[in-house]
Amino acid sequence: NAGVMQNPRHLVRRRGQEARLRCSPMKGHSHVYWYRQLPEEGLKFMVYLQKENIIDESGMPKERFSAEFPKEGPSILRIQQVVRGDSAAYFCASSLAGGNEQFFGPGTRLTVL
Amino acid sequence: QKEVEQDPGPLSVPEGAIVSLNCTYSNSAFQYFMWYRQYSRKGPELLMYTYSSGNKEDGRFTAQVDKSSKYISLFIRDSQPSDSATYLCAMSARDNNNDMRFGAGTRLTVKP
Numbered sequence: 001n002a003g004v005m006q007n008p009r010h011l012v013r014r015r016g017q018e019a020r021l022r023c024s025p026m027k028g029h030s031h032v033y034w035y036r037q038l039p040e041e042g043l044k045f046m047v048y049l050q051k052e053n054i055i056d057e058s059g060m061p062k063e064r065f066s067a068e069f070p071k072e073g074p075s076i077l078r079i080q081q082v083v084r085g086d087s088a089a090y091f092c093a094s095s096l097a098g099g100n101e102q103f104f105g106p107g108t109r110l111t112v113l
Numbered sequence: 114q115k116e117v118e119q120d121p122g123p124l125s126v127p128e129g130a131i132v133s134l135n136c137t138y139s140n141s142a143f144q145y146f147m148w149y150r151q152y153s154r155k156g157p158e159l160l161m162y163t164y165s166s167g168n169k170e171d172g173r174f175t176a177q178v179d180k181s182s183k184y185i186s187l188f189i190r191d192s193q194p195s196d197s198a199t200y201l202c203a204m205s206a207r208d209n210n211n212d213m214r215f216g217a218g219t220r221l222t223v224k225p
Contacts, residue, residue, distance in 0.1 A: 040217060041217055042117070042215035042216050045214075
């Protein structure tokens with residue numbers, strides 16, 4: 001029974017490139033959340049999606065960041081024209097019914113050179 | 114002032130000790146309280162989930178919530194080296210939680 005899967009686990013990009021992070025939720029889960037974690041800081045909510053819908057993107061920067069969760073396939077967090085400040089661990093979580101019991105993936109560690 | 118405050122530690126204890134981890138918060142609307150354990154280079158894992166005030170016990174772990182003081186605790190009895198991890202508190206006002214707020218995490222080391 002696979003848990004939440006994220007890939008790649010590590011991603012290195014140069015400034016100005018695009019970063020694409022993928023998340024496959026647990027089987028049967030249709031609610032996906034993306035968080036960002038900086039060193040010595042807690043997880044910061046970015047966006048909450050259900051299949052084909054963005055429910056809440058209040059934590060996501062208005063520019064350069066976008067997220068989707070298509071009917072088929074994984075959820076994608078896309079960061080365009082990356083800057084050094086985007087370097088962080090990005091975690092995806094999924095839940096069965098949009099409740100507080102979220103299950104986290106192993107994260108993608110993005111490094112921007 | 115941050116909504117959720119958590120002492121980052123690090124906290125080092127000998128094996129078998131009782132560990133107390135704490136968070137304070139400022140938003141009185143928070144009703145759901147969670148503790149996550151995060152091993153190095155891994156994703157957070159839900160340990161305890163409580164609603165409103167009171168205690169909840171699960172094996173060696175006990176979660177306590179004191180809403181009047183806006184203070185939550187996680188106790189670990191008979192701590193083991195495998196408990197060495199970062200512990201994150203989290204809380205939200207609603208059950209459909211895109212409003213969950215996390216503490217910065219306390220790094221715990223249990224020495225054999």
